[in-house]
Amino acid sequence: MDVYEAVESRRSVRAFSDEPVPREVLDRVLAAASRSPSSGNLQPWQVVVVAGEPLAALKERAGARARAGDPGDERVYPMYPPALAEPYAGRFAAAAAQRYAALGIDRDDPGRPARVAALNTEAFGAPAVLFLYLDRAMGPGQWADAGMYLQTVMLLLRAEGLHSCPQVMWTMYRRTVDAAVGADDGLVLVCGVAVGFERDGVPPLRTGRAPLSETVRFVGV
Numbered sequence: 001m002d003v004y005e006a007v008e009s010r011r012s013v014r015a016f017s018d019e020p021v022p023r024e025v026l027d028r029v030l031a032a033a034s035r036s037p038s039s040g041n042l043q044p045w046q047v048v049v050v051a052g053e054p055l056a057a058l059k060e061r062a063g064a065r066a067r068a069g070d071p072g073d074e075r076v077y078p079m080y081p082p083a084l085a086e087p088y089a090g091r092f093a094a095a096a097a098q099r100y101a102a103l104g105i106d107r108d109d110p111g112r113p114a115r116v117a118a119l120n121t122e123a124f125g126a127p128a129v130l131f132l133y134l135d136r137a138m139g140p141g142q143w144a145d146a147g148m149y150l151q152t153v154m155l156l157l158r159a160e161g162l163h164s165c166p167q168v169m170w171t172m173y174r175r176t177v178d179a180a181v182g183a184d185d186g187l188v189l190v191c192g193v194a195v196g197f198e199r200d201g202v203p204p205l206r207t208g209r210a211p212l213s214e215t216v217r218f219v220g221v
Contacts (some may be wrong), residue, residue, distance in 0.1 A: 001158065005158075006156075008152055009158055010158050010163075011163070011207075012163065012165040013124070013196075015198065016123070016124055016163070016194065016198060017195035017196065019197045019201070020128075021128045028160070029160060032152075032156055033149060033156055037148050037153040039141050039144075041097040042142060042145070043158075044135060044138050044145055045134065045145070045149045046133040046135070046187060047132055048130075049129070049131075050129050050131065050180070050181060051128040054180065055158045058129075058180040059122055062121040062176050062177070063121040063122060065121075066118040066121045066173070067118050067159065068118035070173075072117075073171075073174050074172075076171065076174070076188050077171075079168050080092075091210065098205060099205065099207075101114070102205045117169060117172065120167055120170070123192070125196070126165070126194035126195055127195075130195055131170065131177060131181055131191075132150060132189075132191055132193070133183055133188060133190065134146055134188055134190055134191075136185075137186075143190070147175070150193065161197070162196065163197065164194060164195050165194040166191055166192075167192045167193065167194065168191045174189045
């Protein structure tokens with residue numbers, strides 16, 4: 001699979017099979033991803049991969065919180081700005097409508113937040129979840145590094161025939177995750193990434209992208 005194919009086929013999958021992800025594949029992907037760009041070569045990311053019984057136990061604990069309507073732990077960072085202006089608000093609304101429809105959830109359902117959180121805590125059936133942490137002392141530059149690292153990981157997973165779904169939702173229950181993986185207070189959970197093979201028979205969901213004219217300007221080219 002070439003790089004263009006990996007980029008084009010990468011999407012957030014929300015229906016995984018229970019087929020285990022081979023440890024040697026994860027080792028290969030994460031070793032290669034260590035070459036991601038990193039300002040000052042800080043390599044600020046700290047990763048914990050959870051699978052098997054430990055993941056099942058974590059899913060159960062986080063899922064119990066979600067099903068009970070627990071609003072989650074206090075935020076370390078905002079998931080989105082408090083007021084989205086256009087065109088961002090429109091893009092967000094369109095993608096959310098697609099996502100809820102694919103999951104079979106009515107957007108007007110008052111129980112929607114709890115149902116969505118419960119599905120997320122199952123990692124959509126993924127047999128492995130990668131949790132990405134940063135040291136709390138790190139700043140915006142290192143958060144940018146973390147984003148580039150995650151994209152590299154997800155593209156390499158595609159090259160291995162795997163899919164993924166980045167999940168900021170895990171930060172809602174970050175204290176439960178921290179306890180499960182042994183993360184101390186000096187680390188902040190950036191997100192989780194569900195990893196696995198896509199389940200057969202589930203229609204793929206691809207959200208649209210804005211035309212290049214809305215997001216790119218050329219100067220002197």
